[in-house]
């Protein structure tokens with residue numbers, strides 16, 4: 266994405282309380298500092314009392330009056346592009362039906378597939394753009410967006426084109442192909458044939474069209490087994506695409522070791538992740554992505570093994586998993602709150618999970634922390650203590666976002 270799409274400018278933030286998260290959830294906080302963004306990148310961080318560097322160019326100076334400044338938030342797992350909603354399914358579930366019962370009755374993901382196949386590119390863009398604009402009001406500057414509601418070439422192309430169109434409309438967008446989301450009806454009982462279709466026909470065409478940044482698959486009893494997914498992931502790997510896996514959300518597949526040679530950059534959900542999988546993860550660099558809003562929405566009692574992930578030093582990221590069926594949430598701040606309340610993350614871990622560790626889960630190192638040379642993507646908060654970011658429920662204390670040097674103010678509008 267071109268930085269100029271944000272009308273990039275040079276900006277100097279003064280009187281900043283820098284909150285810089287580390288991968289282990291600890292926060293480094295520095296008061297009274299300045300951050301200079303030039304040509305879209307952080308070019309200078311000056312500590313209180315240090316000498317001002319003379320510059321030969323004009324910059325926009327903004328006194329943030331001691332407010333907390335964090336890296337711009339990164340939502341590393343969303344299904345943002347779809348048509349329709351699943352409110353009636355929600356009513357069924359609160360009435361007592363399980364997610365698996367709904368899937369078996371032909372509801373769930375397949376009902377969104379039907380709606381999305383019928384929608385035009387323009388309509389999908391309109392819907393997703395409105396969601397993305399609302400999400401930015403909670404400090405988002407980068408979002409990962411998955412396909413997977415098409416399950417045929419035409420609709421997967423349509424979704425991923427919409428993802429590319431969204432990039433630069435207010436946030437940076439990373440596109441993931443999720444063809445192996447669930448088996449479409451037309452491939453009834455022919456999972457191997459469907460996986461071959463994805464690996465040999467769909468994925469190469471999407472790559473030729475430059476529509477894919479990474480590849481994801483749903484490994485669970487209700488979707489695909491690890492053995493079924495391997496040819497799909499091996500095809501992606503042979504085309505140099507990073508791999509991510511929806512893993513162990515609804516049951517223990519005991520399958521991380523089968524993927525470990527492919528070095529997935531993340532595995533996501535993980536409610537049923539077992540000890541053997543955690544030990545296998547600890548030998549590599551895969552990030553654990555947890556999605557507490559989906560767990561809440563499904564009323565799952567089983568929680569991801571946070572304590573063991575901590576013990577093995579596995580980086581933990583946190584995402585909304587925004588989708589119409591199991592997590593229709595648009596606030597990363599609410600996901601942070603639920604990560605703390607439901608999964609016992611510390612507020613520092615929650616913030617690391619939507620910044621530095623979220624960047625790692627996407628395999629990118631140019632954002633997610635505040636340092637010279639990083640993208641000038643920042644969130645400025647009207648809070649005195651970063652713990653407040655995980656504390657509020659439903660309220661966004663966002664004061665401004667900076668995306669590649671362009672400043673979006675929220676203090677003059679209702680957030």
Ligand SMILES: [Zn+2]
Pocket residue numbers: 342343344511586
């Ligand atoms: Zn998901």
